[in-house]
Every structure is written in structure tokens, then in C-alpha cells.
Amino acid sequence: MRFFLIAGEPSGDRLGAALMAGLKALRPDVEFLGVGGPAMEAEGLQSLFPMEELSVMGLVEILPKYRALKRRIAEAAEAALASGANALITIDSPDFCLRVAALVKARRPAMRTMHYVAPSVWAWRPGRAAKMARVIDHVLALLPFEPPYMTAAGMSCDFVGHPVVSEPVASADQAQAFRAAQGIAPEAPLVVALPGSRRGEIARLIPAFGDTLALLAKDLPKLRVVLPTPRHLVETVEQSTKAWPVPPVILPAPDLATRTACFSAADAALAASGTVSLELAAQGCPMVIAYDMAPLTLWLMRRMARIDTVTLVNLVSESRVVPEFIGPDCRAHKIAPALLALLRGGAGPQAEAMAVTMERLGRGAEPPGLRAAASVLAHL
Incomplete structure (x- = not known):
């Protein structure tokens, strides 16, 4: 089984690494391709290009890098399509990730697409969920109140907990x-x-x-x-x-x-x-x-x-x-x-x-990375 994953910033890199560890625990034959940072690379990902290129935020901040980001979007989509992956899993960074998912869905509608971290439609721009549903099949939510917003827009969604709750507490x-x-x-x-x-x-x-x-x-x-x-x-x-x-x-x-x-x-x-x-x-x-x-x-x-x-x-x-x-x-x-x-x-x-x-957020329950992995496999 193979997955193409994309993370665009350090917090997404940590989410991706926890998910990868969970997938390896449930499916030892799993393989990974895509874009990530040091945490995901430590779990076995060879990043297509440096994740740091994607770590920009805000309209004004993105504009100067638009052409370079657009090239990377196309490159990531082509790599995902050529990978033979069972699913594309994008992790946060929606400005980049959902554009990749859109290109993939346009070329191969049957390819399963999943997004880790629900958009904060409860905070601003509620129309994003409906727009995302055009290119994403399944969502992994970090916050317990998010799944109803996603299912209302037409996607399946599981609350998988936040990986922070499984981190050790320093003595x-x-x-x-x-x-x-x-x-x-x-x-x-x-x-x-x-x-x-x-x-x-x-x-x-x-x-x-x-x-x-x-x-x-x-x-x-x-x-x-x-x-x-x-x-x-x-x-x-x-x-x-x-x-x-x-x-x-x-x-x-x-x-x-x-x-x-x-x-x-x-x-x-x-x-x-x-x-x-x-x-x-x-x-x-x-x-x-x-x-x-x-x-x-x-x-x-x-x-x-x-x-x-x-x-x-x-x-x-x-x-x-x-x-x-x-x-x-x-x-x-x-x-x-x-x-x-x-x-x-x-x-x-x-x-x-x-x-x-x-x-x-799930402290004391099953580790969120494992819950996320189980949700991914169940959706497939």
C-alpha cells in the first residue's frame, strides 16, 4: 500500500509523522512519497523538494512567491499522479495542498483524496468547506466539534484527536x-x-x-x-x-x-x-x-x-x-x-x-496518529 503525503509547515510535518507511524503500525507494507519535513523524513519519506518553500502565510506574504509556488503545485500533482498511490493525503496548508488535490482530481477523479486538519470554517469563510468538498473525499479533524461542518458540506470526516495529547509531559x-x-x-x-x-x-x-x-x-x-x-x-x-x-x-x-x-x-x-x-x-x-x-x-x-x-x-x-x-x-x-x-x-x-x-482533545485515549491511520484505512 502506498500513500502520497504533502505537508507545508512544521506543525503539519509533525501531524504527518504521527500518521505515518500509525499507518506503519497497522500496515507494515506501507510506502510513502510526497513532501514533508524532518519529522516525516525520519518516518521514511524522501521529500520531493524542501518543505520550507511552502511555509508562507497570508495574501500579501504569498504574492511575491506565487510563481514559484505555482510551479511546485504542478510538480507535486504530477508526482502524485505518477506515484501509483492508493490515496493523496494533504496535511493542513490548504492554499497549497488543495490546489494540488484539485489538479489530481481533475486528471484522475477516482483517486481518493484526504485532508488532515479540517478548515476552520467555524472561525471564518464558511464557504471553504463546500469548495473543499469538490476535491477532497475524507477529512481527519483535530477538534471534536468539526465533523458536522465537514459532513454538511459533503465529505466524510472523523475526529481523530490532536497529536499533542500523546506527547510526553515533562517531569x-x-x-x-x-x-x-x-x-x-x-x-x-x-x-x-x-x-x-x-x-x-x-x-x-x-x-x-x-x-x-x-x-x-x-x-x-x-x-x-x-x-x-x-x-x-x-x-x-x-x-x-x-x-x-x-x-x-x-x-x-x-x-x-x-x-x-x-x-x-x-x-x-x-x-x-x-x-x-x-x-x-x-x-x-x-x-x-x-x-x-x-x-x-x-x-x-x-x-x-x-x-x-x-x-x-x-x-x-x-x-x-x-x-x-x-x-x-x-x-x-x-x-x-x-x-x-x-x-x-x-x-x-x-x-x-x-x-x-x-x-x-483526547488525552488518555488511543494515540491520535493511530486513530488517524485507522480512519484513513477504513475510508479506503
Whole structure:
């Protein structure tokens, strides 16, 4: 049995790797082709081209790379068609993945197409589900409230849980060992800074993050900062943070054990919007979310928004306890007080919301990667 998989960013790469591991457990004869990152490559995928080429987000950010992305779309579709795969499985990154699926369906309507990560039609642009149903047969949903939106549009859909719930939770000893390894005193206030995994995010968020930490350092002179980042962005991050008043400990592409220990060791996180909020919640790390984007992209998204929060912990727990600062609010003088409040012991409400989130996402149940694999095979 053979599958052609496509992931376009680090979070999708991790989803793809968990799915591949599940498929190998259920079908030892399985083969993989497609596009992915280091996690999927570790499970046996030889990527058609570097996944980093696809890690762009937002209308304004995509336009300069449109021609190159269009060539990669055609290349991926041709490779999928020539692969002899039983199914095309696209993972998140809908701007790229669904265009590949459309080309594949146009040429070979009988080829099964599946998409891992339901579009957030409950948040904005509800018409996307109907449009997706033209080229996708089956959806693997990460959130428990998503399947009805997909089936209403004409696709089959299973809630398979979120892979974050199967990640190990770092112990107190592992958290302290992380601090010791990085030369961070046990009593030092520690913030993990997470400005995203795309160059555009880094460029927009690093200045605001640095200014925020400068304000915090005035109240917390012993403040320490760690900053995990993908390997291909290490040089960019090093250059961008040189002027920070609190020099960050940069962690290049930390493995899972280091990443979970880092999150557990931190007293609070300053993070970009995205899946990382769930990763922090899994380790019980309270957070403040800050995000900015091109003005046109922000204007378009706000016009189409159907929700009042972008943070997944807030959405899944049906609370609004994680503070977020988006667009014009992504400014140090607004972010710093919220982060300082967490560092001074105000994380209680978030702790409860994080626990509820993990339970609803499937913590304690069968691993999501295995559930996703079973859903794929059942659909075939």
C-alpha cells in the first residue's frame, strides 16, 4: 500500500509523522512519497523538494512567491499522479495542498483524496468547506466539534484527536535539568519566546517581543528567555535578537524531549498564534498570545471572522482566559502587563482551561496518529 503525503509547515510535518507511524503500525507494507519535513523524513519519506518553500502565510506574504509556488503545485500533482498511490493525503496548508488535490482530481477523479486538519470554517469563510468538498473525499479533524461542518458540506470526516495529547509531559526533574543545562537558576523567572516558524512571522514579531521583554526586565532583573526555532531560521533569529536587552538562549530545532522540558521549565510563554498554544497547554505552561501580519491580510481576516478569539485553548475549553494581542494590539506596552501578571502567579484560570483542553482533545485515549491511520484505512 502506498500513500502520497504533502505537508507545508512544521506543525503539519509533525501531524504527518504521527500518521505515518500509525499507518506503519497497522500496515507494515506501507510506502510513502510526497513532501514533508524532518519529522516525516525520519518516518521514511524522501521529500520531493524542501518543505520550507511552502511555509508562507497570508495574501500579501504569498504574492511575491506565487510563481514559484505555482510551479511546485504542478510538480507535486504530477508526482502524485505518477506515484501509483492508493490515496493523496494533504496535511493542513490548504492554499497549497488543495490546489494540488484539485489538479489530481481533475486528471484522475477516482483517486481518493484526504485532508488532515479540517478548515476552520467555524472561525471564518464558511464557504471553504463546500469548495473543499469538490476535491477532497475524507477529512481527519483535530477538534471534536468539526465533523458536522465537514459532513454538511459533503465529505466524510472523523475526529481523530490532536497529536499533542500523546506527547510526553515533562517531569519536574526534567524541567529542572533543562534549566541546569542552559545555565538558568531554579529561581530565575523564565519566559519561552515563540515568534513562529515562518520568516515573515519572525520579521514582524521579533521587534514586539524584544520590546516586551525589555519592559519585563525592568520589573524582573533576573529574567531569562529561551527561544526554540527551526534550524533553517537560526541565523535569522540570532541576528534579529542581538539588540534584545535579555539575550535569549536559542534552541536550534530542539527534539521533543528538549522542547517539552523547555515548556515545562518556563514560568510563562510569549507565543505567536497557532498550534503552539496547545503544545504549551500540554505541558501546563501559561501563555500570552501575540500576533501581527500585513495590514491588508489582517483587514481581510477580521472582516470574515466568526469568532472572538484566535487561541485554540480558549476555543476548545470554551473560555477566554488566555490573553491575546493581535494586529494593532501587538505592542509591548499592552503585552508586558499581561505577561507580568502570569509571572507573578496569576496563572490559575489558565491551568484549569489547559486541563479541560487536553481532555477534550483526547488525552488518555488511543494515540491520535493511530486513530488517524485507522480512519484513513477504513475510508479506503
